[in-house]
Amino acid sequence: MSEPNTKRLKTSNDAEYELIYWPGIPGRGEFVRLLFEEAGVPYKDYARTADEAVAKVLALTDTNNIGDETNPPILAPPVLKHGEVVLSQMPNILIYLAPKLGLSPPATEIAFYHLNQASLTILDGFSNEVHDTHHPIATSLRYEDQKDEAKKRSKAFIEERAPKFLGYVQRLLHSKTSGNGPWLYGDSLTYVDLVLFQCIDGTSYAFPKTMSQLKSSGKYDAVFELYEAVKERPNIKSYLASNRRTNYGDGIWRHYPELEETIEVEVNLKE
Amino acid sequence: MSEPNTKRLKTSNDAEYELIYWPGIPGRGEFVRLLFEEAGVPYKDYARTADEAVAKVLALTDTNNIGDETNPPILAPPVLKHGEVVLSQMPNILIYLAPKLGLSPPATEIAFYHLNQASLTILDGFSNEVHDTHHPIATSLRYEDQKDEAKKRSKAFIEERAPKFLGYVQRLLHSKTSGNGPWLYGDSLTYVDLVLFQCIDGTSYAFPKTMSQLKSSGKYDAVFELYEAVKERPNIKSYLASNRRTNYGDGIWRHYPELEETIEVEVNLKE
Numbered sequence: 001m002s003e004p005n006t007k008r009l010k011t012s013n014d015a016e017y018e019l020i021y022w023p024g025i026p027g028r029g030e031f032v033r034l035l036f037e038e039a040g041v042p043y044k045d046y047a048r049t050a051d052e053a054v055a056k057v058l059a060l061t062d063t064n065n066i067g068d069e070t071n072p073p074i075l076a077p078p079v080l081k082h083g084e085v086v087l088s089q090m091p092n093i094l095i096y097l098a099p100k101l102g103l104s105p106p107a108t109e110i111a112f113y114h115l116n117q118a119s120l121t122i123l124d125g126f127s128n129e130v131h132d133t134h135h136p137i138a139t140s141l142r143y144e145d146q147k148d149e150a151k152k153r154s155k156a157f158i159e160e161r162a163p164k165f166l167g168y169v170q171r172l173l174h175s176k177t178s179g180n181g182p183w184l185y186g187d188s189l190t191y192v193d194l195v196l197f198q199c200i201d202g203t204s205y206a207f208p209k210t211m212s213q214l215k216s217s218g219k220y221d222a223v224f225e226l227y228e229a230v231k232e233r234p235n236i237k238s239y240l241a242s243n244r245r246t247n248y249g250d251g252i253w254r255h256y257p258e259l260e261e262t263i264e265v266e267v268n269l270k271e
Numbered sequence: 272m273s274e275p276n277t278k279r280l281k282t283s284n285d286a287e288y289e290l291i292y293w294p295g296i297p298g299r300g301e302f303v304r305l306l307f308e309e310a311g312v313p314y315k316d317y318a319r320t321a322d323e324a325v326a327k328v329l330a331l332t333d334t335n336n337i338g339d340e341t342n343p344p345i346l347a348p349p350v351l352k353h354g355e356v357v358l359s360q361m362p363n364i365l366i367y368l369a370p371k372l373g374l375s376p377p378a379t380e381i382a383f384y385h386l387n388q389a390s391l392t393i394l395d396g397f398s399n400e401v402h403d404t405h406h407p408i409a410t411s412l413r414y415e416d417q418k419d420e421a422k423k424r425s426k427a428f429i430e431e432r433a434p435k436f437l438g439y440v441q442r443l444l445h446s447k448t449s450g451n452g453p454w455l456y457g458d459s460l461t462y463v464d465l466v467l468f469q470c471i472d473g474t475s476y477a478f479p480k481t482m483s484q485l486k487s488s489g490k491y492d493a494v495f496e497l498y499e500a501v502k503e504r505p506n507i508k509s510y511l512a513s514n515r516r517t518n519y520g521d522g523i524w525r526h527y528p529e530l531e532e533t534i535e536v537e538v539n540l541k542e
Contacts, residue, residue, distance in 0.1 A: 063438060067446040072385055072456070075392050075439045087384055089391040096384045107378030113358055113367045114343055120360040121346050128399075136407050137420065138427035149408065149420050156409035167334060168346045175338040185343070 015083030017043040017097075022057060022077060023050035025251030026202065028090045028127070029078040034194040035094065037239040039101035047246070060086075091120055094191055103191040115185055118172060118192045125165030126199030130206055131252045133157050133259060143256065154259035158210045162203070166220045169196060173222035182222070182229040189233070196223070197230035202253030209260045286354030288314040288368075293328060293348060294321035296522030297473065299361045299398070300349040305465040306365065308510040310372035318517070331357075362391055365462055374462040386456055389443060389463045396436030397470030401477055402523045404428045404530060414527065425530035429481045433474070437491045440467060444493035453493070453500040460504070467494070468501035473524030480531045 017036065021029030029047065036043040046053040057077050059065065067073040067086070074088035080097065087093050095116055098104035105111040136153040137146040172184055179187035184196065200223065204211040215224050230236055239245055248255070288307065292300030300318065307314040317324040328348050330336065338344040338357070345359035351368065358364050366387055369375035376382040407424040408417040443455055450458035455467065471494065475482040486495050501507055510516055519526070 063442070066442050067448060069447050070381075072389065072446045072448040073439070073442045074388070075436075085381055085384075087388060089388045092384055092387045092391055095387070107383075110341075110356055112378075113356075113363055116363045116366070117345070117358060117360045118343065120363055132403070132407075136403075137423045138431065140427065140431055146423075149423070152408045152417075152420070156411065160409065160411055165346075168344070171334070171337050171344045175343045176340050177338060177343045 015085075016081075017041065018081040019043055019045050019047070020053065020056045020060065020077055020079040020081065021045075021047055022251075023047040023053040024246065025249060026198070026246050026253070027078075027251040030198050030202075030246070031090055031195055032078055032080060032093055032097070033244070034198055034236070034239075035097050035101055035103055035191050037244075038189070038194055038233060038235050039103060040235055041101055045244070048244070091116070091123060094119060094195070098191040101191075103189070103194070111185065114177065115190055115192050118184060119195050122165070122169065122192070122195050122199050125161060125168075126203045127252055129157060129161055129165075130203055133206070134254050134256060143254070147258070150256070150259060151261070154207075155262050158207065158260065158262060162207070162210060162214060163219075166214060166223055169223045170220050173226065182226045184226065189230070193226060193230055194236075197227055197236075200224070200227045202248065205248045206253040206255055207260055208255070286356075287352075288312065289352040290314055290316050290318070291324065291327045291331065291348055291350040291352065292316075292318055293522075294318040294324040295517065296520060297469070297517050297524070298349075298522040301469055301473075301517070302361055302466055303349055303351060303364055303368070304515070305469055305507070305510075306368050306372055306374055306462050308515075309460070309465055309504060309506050310374060311506055312372055316515070319515070362387070362394060365390060365466070369462040372462075374460070374465070382456065385448065386461055386463050389455055390466050393436070393440065393463070393466050393470050396432060396439075397474045398523055400428060400432055400436075401474055404477070405525050405527060414525070418529070421527070421530060422532070425478075426533050429478065429531065429533060433478070433481060433485060434490075437485060437494055440494045441491045444497065453497045455497065460501070464497060464501055465507075468498055468507075471495070471498045473519065476519045477524040477526055478531055479526070 019029060019032050021027065024047070033045065046056055060074055060079055061076060065073050070084060071086040074086070076088065078088070078090055078093060080087045080093045087096055095104070095107075095112070098115070099106045099112070104115050133154045134143050134150050135141070135146065136149045143150065169184075172178060177185055181187055183189050184192050200211070214220060231240070290300060290303050292298060292303075295318070304316065317327055331345055331350055332347060336344050341355060342357040345357070347359065349359070349361055349364060351358045351364045358367055366375070366378075366383070369386070370377045370383070375386050404425040405414050405421050406412070406417065407420045414421065440455075443449060448456055452458055454460050455463050471482070485491060502511065
């Protein structure tokens with residue numbers, strides 16, 4: 001059993017929250033933002049001051065940076081600072097934050113792990129795999145230098161992966177653990193509903209024809225109803241209408257029309 | 272705040288642990304196995320009875336399966352059963368198990384999140400990305416049908432990704448949060464050391480020339496020392512020598528010599 005020297009590191013509830021992420025894209029930082037926005041909890045978002053954000057990201061991810069007395073170094077943003085605590089890996093930031101923001105039960109309950117299970121699965125399908133549709137070979141290469149491979153990977157995403165993951169979320173919504181109301185788990189909104197919202201929103205930007213066709217199929221109605229229900233949450237609605245919400249462009253969810261060209265012809269949607 | 276109907280679901284410490292995973296490969300199930308083996312805690316491993324394992328995986332992942340009264344459905348194995356609890360998503364299973372097995376502090380400590388941060392990052396580099404070196408286009412296609420793309424993706428892994436992630440782990444080991452001894456966090460072994468062990472072991476099977484060259488560079492000595500230290504843990508040593516340890520073959524870590532052909536010529540290793 002470890003006795004790390006950080007074991008006494010605690011967070012006070014009144015410590016300021018800070019989000020450090022690349023400016024100009026929603027990206028993985030957007031999931032963290034949505035939790036704060038829904039909860040109505042203030043957070044400092046460096047993305048609003050682009051130069052400062054870039055400088056902070058570069059300093060945190062510098063290969064000479066080995067962290068500090070109580071925090072290990074981080075490989076990539078987003079980074080959450082909360083008082084003395086520095087955390088990375090977005091799904092990890094979500095499980096740290098969600099119970100504090102009233103968006104998840106605590107880790108003493110099984111629900112905490114069922115929610116993380118759903119979060120990781122939804123992120124696999126609609127964040128990690130969508131990123132790889134335009135960068136299947138190397139993140140260091142430009143999209144234009146892997147376009148042929150991107151078309152092949154996108155075909156598999158459109159025909160197999162998107163229906164498979166949507167079908168899984170639909171099953172989650174039909175399970176006994178999804179209670180009353182449109183939510184994924186229990187009778188009220190959790191952070192995983194926000195994760196799903198962002199994933200569907202981003203994937204619909206990237207693959208509009210695909211998602212429109214999947215929606216029209218009627219096979220995933222509960223998923224798209226949940227998407228709309230999140231969009232109508234007062235705090236989320238107000239956030240989406242504000243200039244704090246970043247437009248899509250580069251990042252995880254990119255729209256390259258040629259990646260959907262197979263959808264022009266008949267698509268064999270397998271679940 | 273959610274009030275899921277599973278909120279009172281508790282696990283008793285004497286409930287039996289069961290691991291359900293595909294037989295015949297180490298795969299993602301191996302991380303779960305290593306935690307039980309190091310802790311010396313008994314677990315039922317269905318992989319030892321292949322037909323039963325396959326039947327259980329297929330039943331759990333059937334698209335008509337919507338879980339039960341207290342557990343949502345799951346998309347893919349590994350699956351952990353612990354009494355009434357059913358959990359999937361391997362990194363999620365690890366954070367559920369590790370505190371119970373004495374391999375992580377509880378979720379009330381920041382160390383729990385720092386460990387998950389390291390675990391997710393190491394798994395990104397040496398499990399998820401290694402899988403994609405042989406399947407960059409589609410998991411539904413055979414390797415032979417995406418070999419050209421696999422060669423390109425492997426080149427990026429060999430030259431950029433492997434050094435980048437090894438460099439990050441080396442930094443973790445030089446950080447203040449890595450205490451005395453060879454361990455990643457604190458002064459004694461945690462589950463993340465086991466995660467790293469399996470990742471280095473599997474990646475060394477898949478890319479032997481690459482990993483040998485990276486080891487010889489002397490830039491990642493602390494990483495390879497940790498690997499050896501885990502291998503010498505009495506319980507792990509005895510496990511690795513037993514028939515409970517599965518040989519590599521298919522699955523995440525596969526050895527296709529042609530994917531390392533670029534290592535024959537001079538490789539420009541960037542971190």
